[in-house]
Amino acid sequence: MFLKLVFMLFFHVTLVASEDNSFIYNGFQSSHLYLDGFAELTSDGILRLTNDTEQVIGHAFYPNPIVFKNTSSESVSSFSTTFVFAIIPQYPPFTGHGIVFVLSPTKGLPNSLPNQYLGLFNDSNNGNSGNHVFGVELDTSKDFEFGDVDNNHDGININDLKSVVSTTAAYYDDHGQIRTVDLSSGNPIQVWIDYDGVKKKIDVTLAPVYVVKPTGPSLSMTKDLSPILNNSMYVGFSSSTGLLAASHYILGWSFKVNGQAQNLVISQFPYKKKSKISTVGLPLIFLSLVFMITLGVIYYIKRKKFSEILEDWEQEYGPHRFKFKDLYFATKGFREKGLLGVGGFGRVYKGVMPSSKLEVAVKRVSHESRQGMREFVSEIVSIGRLRHRNLVQLYGYCRRKSELLLVYDYMPNGSLDNYLYNQPKVRLSWSQRFRIIKGVASAVVYLHEEWEKVVIHRDIKASNVLLDSEFNARLGDFGLSRLYDHGADPHTTHLVGTFGYLAPDHIRTGKATKFSDVFSFGAFLLEVVCGRRPIGRVGENESLVLVDHVFECLKRGEILEAKDVYLGTNYVSEEVELVLKLGLMCSHSEPLARPSMRQVVQYLERDLPLPDLSLLSLSSYGLTFGHQELVEDKTVPYTSVSIAESVLSGGR
Ligand SMILES: *[C@@H]1O[C@H](CO)[C@@H](O)[C@H](O)[C@H]1NC(C)=O
Ligand SMILES: *[C@@H]1O[C@H](CO)[C@@H](O)[C@H](O)[C@H]1NC(C)=O
Ligand SMILES: *[C@@H]1O[C@H](CO)[C@@H](O)[C@H](O)[C@H]1NC(C)=O
Ligand SMILES: *[C@@H]1O[C@H](CO)[C@@H](O)[C@H](O)[C@H]1NC(C)=O
Numbered sequence: 001m002f003l004k005l006v007f008m009l010f011f012h013v014t015l016v017a018s019e020d021n022s023f024i025y026n027g028f029q030s031s032h033l034y035l036d037g038f039a040e041l042t043s044d045g046i047l048r049l050t051n052d053t054e055q056v057i058g059h060a061f062y063p064n065p066i067v068f069k070n071t072s073s074e075s076v077s078s079f080s081t082t083f084v085f086a087i088i089p090q091y092p093p094f095t096g097h098g099i100v101f102v103l104s105p106t107k108g109l110p111n112s113l114p115n116q117y118l119g120l121f122n123d124s125n126n127g128n129s130g131n132h133v134f135g136v137e138l139d140t141s142k143d144f145e146f147g148d149v150d151n152n153h154d155g156i157n158i159n160d161l162k163s164v165v166s167t168t169a170a171y172y173d174d175h176g177q178i179r180t181v182d183l184s185s186g187n188p189i190q191v192w193i194d195y196d197g198v199k200k201k202i203d204v205t206l207a208p209v210y211v212v213k214p215t216g217p218s219l220s221m222t223k224d225l226s227p228i229l230n231n232s233m234y235v236g237f238s239s240s241t242g243l244l245a246a247s248h249y250i251l252g253w254s255f256k257v258n259g260q261a262q263n264l265v266i267s268q269f270p271y272k273k274k275s276k277i278s279t280v281g282l283p284l285i286f287l288s289l290v291f292m293i294t295l296g297v298i299y300y301i302k303r304k305k306f307s308e309i310l311e312d313w314e315q316e317y318g319p320h321r322f323k324f325k326d327l328y329f330a331t332k333g334f335r336e337k338g339l340l341g342v343g344g345f346g347r348v349y350k351g352v353m354p355s356s357k358l359e360v361a362v363k364r365v366s367h368e369s370r371q372g373m374r375e376f377v378s379e380i381v382s383i384g385r386l387r388h389r390n391l392v393q394l395y396g397y398c399r400r401k402s403e404l405l406l407v408y409d410y411m412p413n414g415s416l417d418n419y420l421y422n423q424p425k426v427r428l429s430w431s432q433r434f435r436i437i438k439g440v441a442s443a444v445v446y447l448h449e450e451w452e453k454v455v456i457h458r459d460i461k462a463s464n465v466l467l468d469s470e471f472n473a474r475l476g477d478f479g480l481s482r483l484y485d486h487g488a489d490p491h492t493t494h495l496v497g498t499f500g501y502l503a504p505d506h507i508r509t510g511k512a513t514k515f516s517d518v519f520s521f522g523a524f525l526l527e528v529v530c531g532r533r534p535i536g537r538v539g540e541n542e543s544l545v546l547v548d549h550v551f552e553c554l555k556r557g558e559i560l561e562a563k564d565v566y567l568g569t570n571y572v573s574e575e576v577e578l579v580l581k582l583g584l585m586c587s588h589s590e591p592l593a594r595p596s597m598r599q600v601v602q603y604l605e606r607d608l609p610l611p612d613l614s615l616l617s618l619s620s621y622g623l624t625f626g627h628q629e630l631v632e633d634k635t636v637p638y639t640s641v642s643i644a645e646s647v648l649s650g651g652r
Contacts, residue, residue: 020065024255027268028250045270054241056240057112057114059109069226076225097141099137099238102135116145133159136155140184143161146162165221168180172216188208190209326354331351349361391446411474415466438601441600454514500523515592519594
């Protein structure tokens with residue numbers, strides 16, 4: 001006994017019973033779990049189902065099947081499990097989407113979707129009785145589609161994301177008082193799930209780890225699981241993130257068929273404090289990984305011939321089709337020194353064209369689907385004909401296997417975000433900022449209304465605004481997100497854009513419109529004036545939603561307080577006020593209540609007086625909004641209906 005204890009203490013050992021009807025993990029070092037998606041074991045032995053990446057899933061399953069009944073006619077045996085989890089949102093308190101304990105006939109849940117689908121099902125097999133899936137969800141988002149009670153609940157799911165029963169996450173304390181548990185507080189929470197095979201009853205109990213198992217369950221249901229479970233099943237966890245992401249962790253887990261799951265030994269868990277769980281050492285590992293991958297890529301490129309793809313249909317297009325070889329030499333082989341940035345769509349390198357000495361920026365966009373690529377290239381090529389002094393000029397492109405290279409005008413002063421946050425070395429004056437704002441506005445009007453086709457930008461934000469040698473704004477990256485949109489089911493996955501800039505209507509319908517561009521433009525206005533991101537961390541557990549902050553200032557009658565402190569006193573207060581108010585108008589949750597880009601320009605040029613914001617937005621007209629993945633109980637309460645509130649309730 002003593003020896004075993006010592007052994008366990010030293011190795012956080014995983015004891016697996018000889019027969020696969022029970023197991024216990026007090027930490028996951030050297031466990032042989034089946035993992036897929038974003039699930040991984042951290043170096044200190046914590047099971048992480050997802051990290052902060054948006055719209056991904058993670059699965060972890062005990063590797064061997066567990067026998068729940070020997071013959072199909074038999075009824076399912078009793079089983080019991082307990083585990084400890086923690087959810088750390090990327091931007092507290094906004095989080096998504098949760099963890100499900102799951103019994104599945106297959107190892108993994110193929111073709112399942114992230115977001116509200118929790119990595120369990122997709123929109124075609126959800127609710128299908130042939131799924132044979134039993135789950136207990138710890139759901140941190142409220143999805144109307146599945147009739148969720150709130151954004152912090154546990155529920156029992158049978159073949160369906162719509163829970164059979166569910167309740168706000170809570171437990172009964174010693175005095176019989178109900179206490180709610182914040183699932184995404186980042187603190188470890190223990191869950192017990194017990195199925196009584198004789199009474200056909202499922203009990204779910206949860207409480208913070210420091211609380212002993214409460215005597216009564218917080219959720220229970222009488223249901224014979226025999227028709228639902230197959231003879232042998234895989235047990236595990238599924239998790240997903242949405243536009244709001246969180247790291248979902250499992251710290252320890254015990255399971256048993258025909259008996260009580262062994263107690264977890266929390267003291268053996270490999271976590272110390274919250275901060276430990278998050279990211280000690282990760283940046284370093286990640287950096288070296290990036291470095292190694294980069295080395296690998298360079299090596300690969302050096303080795304590979306300058307192969308590219310040219311199809312007949314491409315000949316007919318106007319803009320320049322570059323030779324890969326030329327781009328290779330222009331960028332000196334895409335060397336690291338010439339790396340200008342890494343964006344959502346790929347890496348950007350500086351180059352000088354050998355013959356013309358023209359300075360260019362070369363963006364390498366990798367893409368798997370040949371089909372999407374074909375449509376995209378024709379689109380890019382037509383976009384290459386766009387001409388506007390505030391758009392980054394696309395000179396041409398080059399196409400290789402699963403890769404597209406886009407050649408743009410080089411912008412010596414880089415992207416605007418570098419001058420706004422994180423203690424920039426150079427700060428922009430008000431007149432520079434105002435000129436940038438007007439420039440971007442006129443570029444968007446051109447895209448929306450003045451060119452031969454309507455072009456929706458889809459990703460307007462400071463980091464997509466580049467600055468030329470005189471700090472004139474040039475909007476870049478238009479249409480790129482199209483590439484990732486092709487063929488995606490709009491209301492499920494692959495929403496492209498950047499959280500904080502995405503309009504609620506865009507999120508809801510998956511469709512980018514002129515209105516959703518205006519919304520992003522509004523977020524952009526506020527970030528330029530305030531020198532803050534649309535949503536960002538302030539302190540460990542708090543986030544600042546910029547539009548709320550500006551709105552609060554407006555309500556107090558001190559809207560100028562929202563401006564960037566680094567503007568000093570050298571600004572025109574009428575202009576600052578105008579831009580802030582315009583930013584709020586553009587952030588309206590109701591697409592039709594937002595101004596058009598043409599109107600935006602007229603307001604900025606003062607050709608049109610700004611309407612009275614209190615009339616437009618503070619009446620309750622049009623401000624309630626139906627979509628809610630939101631966290632009502634965790635956000636700052638607002639007393640009146642406000643733009644900010646509606647943006648919030650719509651925006652996630
Ligand atoms: C999440 O994990 C993936 C793969 O494991 C990694 O590529 C990515 O950089 C991670 N993202 C964050 C935000 O940690
Ligand atoms: C299946 O049969 C074996 C051998 O008879 C028995 O030990 C085991 O408990 C049974 N399993 C279940 C789930 O009933
Ligand atoms: C689960 O059981 C059902 C019905 O008995 C059967 O159709 C299905 O193939 C089984 N699934 C697996 C993966 O064995
Ligand atoms: C949904 O998942 C099922 C089961 O894996 C799969 O057969 C089906 O093709 C998927 N449907 C879609 C639309 O992905």
